[in-house]
Amino acid sequence: MLTTENTLRALQLTIAEQAGKQQPVSIAISDSHGELLAFVRMDGASLHSGVVAQNKAYTAARDRQATADLGAWSRSSGRSMGYWSDTRFTGFGGGLPLRVNGEVVGAVGVSALSEDDDVLVAQALITRLLP
Template structure:
């Protein structure tokens, strides 16, 4: 199973609506299982750095099949830095969450622009609100 175009569009719409409801501005990226970008948007007032991080978060969560929050915690507990992954596109900042259907990763969502844990929570929340739940 792979992430379909209509699912990417539904997820993007839900993200924009939820961010507007919460009165926050974010950048978000949606990727396939290999980390390739399928969807991206940067709301007004969001920095270019946050936009780049959203893309890196989606890439990392997709490639590793786990949340970047968990990867960052593991790295700190095991005294590893991002170089451990030997991939310059990997980030350990929270906000990247894999999208799973029946336990199988079909893509990932990366959010940036808020505090790291808020990025993570918003990603989980929006995934749960869409057809991916």
């Protein structure tokens, strides 16, 4: 279960880590429905990365899978992201669902770096969010 205290603590630790690496990012944490619980766009992260991070968390929560996997499916099937009829869905890597005992309890979205690096930051954040 995501609590306010745990969510903010994990967010602060991730911000400190990224600041130390001089790699500013935008980070979004959502509940299991994709509704925003916490968000930050670090100093130096692009404005657009904030929108993308929120959409990554939203997509990962709603679709119950990594956004990169959804993007791969879109490319391999030849179906556009518009197939979902939800303009917020994205297939860029960096959105991951947060599972506890196999159940999606939330999601994270990270944006501003390469997709691979966004995924690494998201994975580290999920580790911090787990009880």
